[in-house]
Amino acid sequence: MSNNGRPIIRILIQNFLNSFRPRQIKGDYKGEDYLGNKFYEIKADPSRGKRKTSRWYEPPGKPELDYGHELTAEWESWLRGRRQDPPTQEELLKNLAIMQMKKKNAAALEGKYEKSQDHASIKHDVATGRAAFPRYDEEYEIMPGSKPIKQKD
Template sequence: MSRVARLLRRTFGIVREHVGTDNLGNKYYSVPEQKTWTGRHVRAKRMVEAANPNEHEYMEGSIPMEWDAWIRSRRKEPPSIEELLKNESYREQIKLKAIEVEETDLALQAKEYEDGLVATPARTVAKGHAASTTFGKQEISEDPTSTANTFQPGSWMPTPKK
């Protein structure tokens, strides 16, 4: 925000209170309900000043979900640093547990295949559906094949559309 805009804001009474900053550098502000010097009523707002103000560079996850909940008024108090750190460590633990469960599942599945408890998935070679008349047959290409040096103009005719 420019210096002139900040000076005008301070001079004419629309005051915003810095509430906090997240680990990505975004700054969060609260504008309390107030009246301006002209008598105009300004309702309470919550806003974020992005660390990266270019709109085209915004990505989902640029605002932590705790701060997003505060901005959207789903929570009354802004998140504390302790809460943010606790939630981040919890998310990391969940990711590690998910990787561990996936590895265990793959090992169990491999053991079941090895023991013969579960049939290995069959790999289908034929394209199409078994009820189709062309099932299992080689598809005929409508593209001309290269005849290299023996090509005669007008010798290839495209197949009629069905």
């Protein structure tokens, strides 16, 4: 038997050992979000058998095994392939401003309802010990432009 063929066992062992090494792949830097995450991409190359684009991100600080990092919705959709182009900085800042405005409005509404809520009007169910659903004073118009009718319990 001649040993002119490929040493299959040696190739299998070498591939197995290489699978334990961390990847040393360099991708194209695509951008960064306001949370500090950096995003990278390697384009598909069908001539080398790579049919799908690879996208990933590096969280700020030391990379840990904790995958609870926050991502913006725009970058997450790019990572998952739902959008072709990465988001622009203007788009990220616009959506951040909208998000902060919504938080501010929600806090104002919550403060308004806390002030107007009559705690005595919340009835407790004696059997379960739970509070019933709170009721707020609301006014509804039957016909547009007519005088609102006060809701009664």
